[in-house]
Amino acid sequence: MANETSSQEGQDRTAAPAEETFDLGPLNQILQEFQGQKGAVIPILQRAQDAYGYLPAAIMEEISRRTGYPLSRLYGAATFYAQFRMTRRGRHLVRVCDGTACHVRGAAKNVEEVGKSMGLQPGETSPDYKYTMEIVYCLGSCGLSPVAIIDDKVYGRLTANALIGHIQELP
Secondary structure: OHHHHHHHOOOOOOOOOOOOOOOOHHHHHHHHHOOOOOOOHHHHHHHHHHHHOOOOHHHHHHHHHHHOOOHHHHHHHHHHOOOOOOOOOOOEEEEEEOOHHHHHOOHHHHHHHHHHHHOOOOOOEOOOOOEEEEEEOOOOOHHHOOOEEEOOEEEOOOOHHHHHHHHHOOO
16 A cells, blocks of 8 residues: 555646736726726726726635625636636637628638637637637728737738738747
8 A cells, every 4th residue: 555655656647737926917907997896896897897807716716705796706707798707718819700791701721820820719729829810790891801900900811821921920
């Protein structure tokens, strides 16, 4: 029995990864600004997301603890409104239009090829947090379809190779 125990020491493969730590300075300023204001859940969440890029569990818990808002209420608001993100995005946001005009002109094929070439599927962020790809359903540039916006720059008449090339050129 002693041999089994010693051979297994240091090999705990089920250990959870260390939690990410956050600078609470920005959150302190946000909470101070809204101190004592009732019904400020949405603006607090908006400002926290602006500060951290998304709403991490640790930040949500801190908001709940410091404001007295139940955590369920915070998560209820954050999951109800599409503007809030519960997961970290990549440094570069790739939004591919799949509205009618773009779809007819090959947007789905472009997305499929990005997935094959780069392993980046819609709604996913690359493991290195370099890219996040999202599908949107109209960017208002139907005359340029198929269209994508990469970091606020519009790219039109895209082929799969062109889209992949633009993504790979990002620093």
